[in-house]
Amino acid sequence: MKNxxxxxxxxxxVWCDGINVSNFIKLNYTxxxxxxxxxxxPTERTNKEMKxxxxxxxxxxxxxxxLDVDTSKVLTILSHEPGYVxxxxxxxxxxxxxxxxxxxxxxxxxxxxxAVQACxxxxxxxxxxxxxxxxxxxxxxxxxxxxxxxxxxxxxHAGILTGLPDAYARGRIIGDYRRIALYGMDYLxxxxxYDKAKVLDEETIHLxxxxxxxxxxxxxxxxxxxxxxxDISKPASNARxxxxxxxxxxxxxxxxxxxxxxxxxxxxEFLDVYIERDLKEGVLTESQAQELIDDLVIKLRLVRxxxxxxxxxxxxxxxxWVTLSLSGVSGEGKHMVSKTSYRVLxxxxxxxxxxxxxxxxxxxxxxxxxxxxFCAKVSIDTDSIQYENDDVMRRMYGDDYSIACCVSxxxxxxxxxxxxxxxxxxxxxxxxxxxxKDEKEGVQxxxxxxxxxxxxxxxxxxxxxxxxxLKWMAKLYVNTMNIIHYMHDKYAYERLMMSLHDTxxxxxxxxxxxxxxxxxxxxxxIKYAKVKPIKDERGVITEFDVKGDFPKYGxxxxxxxxxxxxxxxxxxKELCKTPCYRGARxxxxxxxxxxxxxxxxxxxxxPDGRKAGEPFAPGANPMHGRDCEGALASLxxxxxxxxxxxQDGISNTFSIxxxxxxxDDANRVDNLVTMLDGYFHQDAHHLNVNVLNREKLIAAMDDxxxxxxxxxxxxxxxxxxxxxxxxxxxxxxxxxxxxxx
Amino acid sequence: xxxxxxxxxSLAALDGEGIRxxxxxxxxxxxxVYCHNPDAWFRSKTDMSAExxxxxxxxxxxxFKNGGGVTFSGGEPLLNAAFINELAPMLRAExxxxxxxxxxxxxxTDAVKTxxxxxxxxxxxxxFCDPDSYKKYTGGNFDYFMAVGRYCTxxxxxxxxRTVIVPGINDTEENADRCAExxxxxxxxxxxxxxxxxxxxxxxxxxxxxxxxADTPPMDRARLDALSARLQAxxxxxxxxxx
Numbered sequence: 001m002k003n004x005x006x007x008x009x010x011x012x013x014v015w016c017d018g019i020n021v022s023n024f025i026k027l028n029y030t031x032x033x034x035x036x037x038x039x040x041x042p043t044e045r046t047n048k049e050m051k052x053x054x055x056x057x058x059x060x061x062x063x064x065x066x067l068d069v070d071t072s073k074v075l076t077i078l079s080h081e082p083g084y085v086x087x088x089x090x091x092x093x094x095x096x097x098x099x100x101x102x103x104x105x106x107x108x109x110x111x112x113x114x115a116v117q118a119c120x121x122x123x124x125x126x127x128x129x130x131x132x133x134x135x136x137x138x139x140x141x142x143x144x145x146x147x148x149x150x151x152x153x154x155x156x157h158a159g160i161l162t163g164l165p166d167a168y169a170r171g172r173i174i175g176d177y178r179r180i181a182l183y184g185m186d187y188l189x190x191x192x193x194y195d196k197a198k199v200l201d202e203e204t205i206h207l208x209x210x211x212x213x214x215x216x217x218x219x220x221x222x223x224x225x226x227x228x229x230x231d232i233s234k235p236a237s238n239a240r241x242x243x244x245x246x247x248x249x250x251x252x253x254x255x256x257x258x259x260x261x262x263x264x265x266x267x268x269e270f271l272d273v274y275i276e277r278d279l280k281e282g283v284l285t286e287s288q289a290q291e292l293i294d295d296l297v298i299k300l301r302l303v304r305x306x307x308x309x310x311x312x313x314x315x316x317x318x319x320x321w322v323t324l325s326l327s328g329v330s331g332e333g334k335h336m337v338s339k340t341s342y343r344v345l346x347x348x349x350x351x352x353x354x355x356x357x358x359x360x361x362x363x364x365x366x367x368x369x370x371x372x373x374f375c376a377k378v379s380i381d382t383d384s385i386q387y388e389n390d391d392v393m394r395r396m397y398g399d400d401y402s403i404a405c406c407v408s409x410x411x412x413x414x415x416x417x418x419x420x421x422x423x424x425x426x427x428x429x430x431x432x433x434x435x436x437k438d439e440k441e442g443v444q445x446x447x448x449x450x451x452x453x454x455x456x457x458x459x460x461x462x463x464x465x466x467x468x469x470l471k472w473m474a475k476l477y478v479n480t481m482n483i484i485h486y487m488h489d490k491y492a493y494e495r496l497m498m499s500l501h502d503t504x505x506x507x508x509x510x511x512x513x514x515x516x517x518x519x520x521x522x523x524x525x526i527k528y529a530k531v532k533p534i535k536d537e538r539g540v541i542t543e544f545d546v547k548g549d550f551p552k553y554g555x556x557x558x559x560x561x562x563x564x565x566x567x568x569x570x571x572x573k574e575l576c577k578t579p580c581y582r583g584a585r586x587x588x589x590x591x592x593x594x595x596x597x598x599x600x601x602x603x604x605x606x607p608d609g610r611k612a613g614e615p616f617a618p619g620a621n622p623m624h625g626r627d628c629e630g631a632l633a634s635l636x637x638x639x640x641x642x643x644x645x646x647q648d649g650i651s652n653t654f655s656i657x658x659x660x661x662x663x664d665d666a667n668r669v670d671n672l673v674t675m676l677d678g679y680f681h682q683d684a685h686h687l688n689v690n691v692l693n694r695e696k697l698i699a700a701m702d703d704x705x706x707x708x709x710x711x712x713x714x715x716x717x718x719x720x721x722x723x724x725x726x727x728x729x730x731x732x733x734x735x736x737x738x739x740x741x
Numbered sequence: 742x743x744x745x746x747x748x749x750x751s752l753a754a755l756d757g758e759g760i761r762x763x764x765x766x767x768x769x770x771x772x773x774v775y776c777h778n779p780d781a782w783f784r785s786k787t788d789m790s791a792e793x794x795x796x797x798x799x800x801x802x803x804x805f806k807n808g809g810g811v812t813f814s815g816g817e818p819l820l821n822a823a824f825i826n827e828l829a830p831m832l833r834a835e836x837x838x839x840x841x842x843x844x845x846x847x848x849x850t851d852a853v854k855t856x857x858x859x860x861x862x863x864x865x866x867x868x869f870c871d872p873d874s875y876k877k878y879t880g881g882n883f884d885y886f887m888a889v890g891r892y893c894t895x896x897x898x899x900x901x902x903r904t905v906i907v908p909g910i911n912d913t914e915e916n917a918d919r920c921a922e923x924x925x926x927x928x929x930x931x932x933x934x935x936x937x938x939x940x941x942x943x944x945x946x947x948x949x950x951x952x953x954x955a956d957t958p959p960m961d962r963a964r965l966d967a968l969s970a971r972l973q974a975x976x977x978x979x980x981x982x983x984x
Contacts (some may be wrong), residue, residue, distance in 0.1 A: 138822075174750050288904055322969065369836075407860070454775055556751070556797075556800055615899035628748070629748070629749045629750065629751050629752070630749065630750040630751035630752045631751060631752035632751035632752045632760070632762070632804055633751040633800075634751075636751075636800055636801070658803070660754060661752070661754055662754045662755075667754070668754075670759075671754050671759065671760055671807070673807075674759060674760055674804055674805075674806050674807040674809065675752070675760060675804055677804075677806060678760075678801075678804075678805075678806065679804075680801035681803045682803055737789075738752055
């Protein structure tokens with residue numbers, strides 16, 4: 001299929017003969033080695049739209065976080081009339097989830113009760129119409145609980161396995177929305193029909209039904225676009241259309257699905273090809289190019305899902321994770337920074353700092369210096385971006401992967417993920433000491449083993465017992481995930497997103513751990529200090545008496561850091577022993593999002609000296625205040641963890657005061673770039689960077705109006721600080737801030 | 742040989758160029774009234790060999806790209822000149838340079854000279870600008886410090902100067918002028934004034950030490966900026982007069 005008009009001026013390649021966006025980008029993108037001086041500020045139109053957006057955000061905040069909910073009908077691709085932020089003529093990139101900005105829709109496919117509770121939490125009542133529709137419908141949630149066994153339920157209740165997507169949609173799937181712009185829907189539909197015709201044997205009936213569902217929703221997406229006055233059946237023929245086509249795909253996805261993370265993928269360098277062509281043809285100015293990107297980003301900032309308060313406990317700050325991955329390096333070693341990589345970052349100045357989209361710079365030593373400097377400047381000014389190591393991920397995922405959610409890499413349009421929350425490593429350790437009993441409720445959950453009776457815990461014995469219970473945990477975890485994703489495919493399949501994947505998609509099953517640093521320091525305490533277990537009247541170990549000092553994770557000390565490295569490697573190996581649903585490949589993350597507070601609440605006192613209920617450190621971070629040799633020692637400890645067995649990401653959040661980072665703006669930029677290079681040079685995976693003062697956060701806690709758009713990076717994403725609950729704000733403030741003295 | 746170590750700071754961005762790995766030794770010949778590391782006056786439980794410190798420092802080499810390296814601080818690093826001289830060749834072999842963050846209040850022995858010779862830069866604290874104040878507020882020997890400053894100048898060593906400004910003690914224009922006058926015989930790249938702060942007061946409490954400045958407020962930022970401007974103006978004036 002050749003398209004003379006839409007593809008005019010593009011270099012041809014294999015992308016012309018079949019879907020291959022990566023090939024198209026590599027043949028056509030324009031590398032940019034210059035600095036940020038070409039960037040333009042916001043247009044008058046953008047300012048006008050942003051004024052409206054700010055009013056809406058204030059109104060949303062005043063109404064307790066939810067502006068409006070349409071409870072009359074179920075939110076789907078075609079459920080609502082077109083909506084606009086300002087109006088049809090002012091919005092350049094069009095499309096909202098419902099007929100009005102920030103009005104949320106109801107999506108009960110993943111869990112009906114959850115949807116009812118979410119309505120009620122904000123003072124709404126689900127309509128009888130929806131209730132009737134779902135009376136005879138099985139949701140994902142119902143399906144999962146039909147299949148769960150007692151042990152799974154107990155493990156879930158105790159909080160050893162927590163945050164599982166068994167009552168909400170799994171998310172983390174990224175449609176390759178670029179395909180719509182490049183090929184048009186008709187060609188994509190044609191390809192899927194061809195794939196469907198090839199499916200013959202019984203084994204693949206599942207796939208056959210998947211494809212039928214995909215085709216149905218592909219047709220609906222065309223209708224959605226038509227309702228806004230656009231025909232997306234053919235490829236996009238200019239930059240504005242390319243952005244609009246791509247955005248329609250994303251919009252359809254977030255209308256159909258309310259998954260935990262709805263990321264948009266690696267789009268900047270792709271869009272840059274269209275922008276460059278328009279600039280060359282003289283039909284677009286730099287200011288207009290920036291305006292297009294600004295408007296796309298405004299739309300992305302307005303995406304909302306209706307959540308329950310319990311959900312917010314796991315994922316605080318009402319995130320959507322519109323993760324947008326930038327730059328990186330091609331397989332041929334050429335950096336992929338384009339002017340549009342800069343334009344995306346510039347939105348943080350033109351529109352103000354913001355948590356969404358979750359801008360993720362795919363960092364490489366080979367990125368051009370001016371771009372590195374600009375990223376660092378944006379970090380220092382806005383605390384809104386995160387960094388992930390392209391040099392490490394490229395080895396595993398090639399050069400056209402995108403990040404979903406916080407740190408989850410997947411080949412765009414070629415891999416999907418079964419998201420699996422996390423299991424609590426600290427709690428499994430307590431369970432091992434208590435012979436399989438939960439230390440909080442005293443209930444037997446895992447197979448019964450001996451309770452540790454010694455006066456002083458013996459490291460080798462503890463480690464052996466821990467491994468026995470980790471083994472048990474791993475098997476239970478994989479089997480639980482298999483149920484969840486079987487049911488999700490069955491009852492809440494991501495029809496549109498999956499239609500924008502190759503039919504023979506590779507599947508990853510993403511497991512996770514929490515309480516990492518607590519478990520590691522606890523083992524270190526047992527090994528290097530004297531830890532005496534103290535039992536309560538039930539005979540359950542609930543406290544520890546720790547005598548002597550012990551090395552703590554976060555000080556670049558191999559004695560403890562290697563305990564952590566080996567712990568993760570062991571657990572991953574154990575996970576791999578139980579096969580995954582649909583032949584998925586096991587991956588693992590050390591990421592907690594903001595659930596480290598909730599996990600801590602569910603976990604008793606630990607041998608590292610942490611008291612019952614106290615928060616864990618987030619992700620792979622060392623425990624607050626225990627890293628006492630400064631920021632880089634802490635980074636070096638995290639850098640020792642092995643990405644090869646944590647291919648779903650190793651999250652690290654770093655906060656430093658401006659004064660400690662350098663003596664002036666230029667010096668801070670220089671030092672931050674050097675720090676990122678140094679960290680990633682050691683094959684570390686991820687870093688959230690905050691450059692701010694603790695005092696500023698405390699002031700914002702006491703008076704949120706002081707800094708209405710104060711954005712901070714937490715575990716793998718950014719949040720508006722004012723949207724966090726008090727206990728999460730306190731936990732953020734308690735985190736180690738690296739400051740010079 | 743071993744040295745007694747107070748602590749390490751792996752991200753010190755102010756004590757030299759680029760990102761610094763600070764090694765804080767214990768032990769100091771001075772007892773400055775405004776000291777913010779009084780805990781470094783006393784021996785710690787940590788004795789380390791030169792190899793130990795080298796192994797630690799080497800771990801931060803990936804971060805030294807933009808001119809960074811090791812900074813020896815304290816306490817008084819030049820009390821450990823022999824130790825530094827044992828460590829220096831190991832660092833040099835790895836391409837890691839070091840800075841000395843010193844008060845210069847030690848006799849200029851051969852070991853001290855060697856330590857200075859091997860440094861890429863010296864950050865010299867000018868505690869006070871006249872022998873009497875120096876003695877009164879630090880207990881130290883002004884002549885030692887001047888000798889170290891002169892030696893650095895004679896050796897063309899890169900030199901940064903610093904003075905802590907304390908409210909009610911040296912926060913005057915006259916003092917700024919005196920500082921400018923004092924350093925005219927030194928060859929240096931910059932001269933910074935640092936504000937006295939109260940963030941280290943807790944250390945005096947923990948150590949149950951009398952804090953001579955317990956009632957002194959932190960140095961006002963605007964006032965410090967004014968004094969810095971005065972100092973820079975005087976330095977410029979003296980420089981132009983010389984040329």
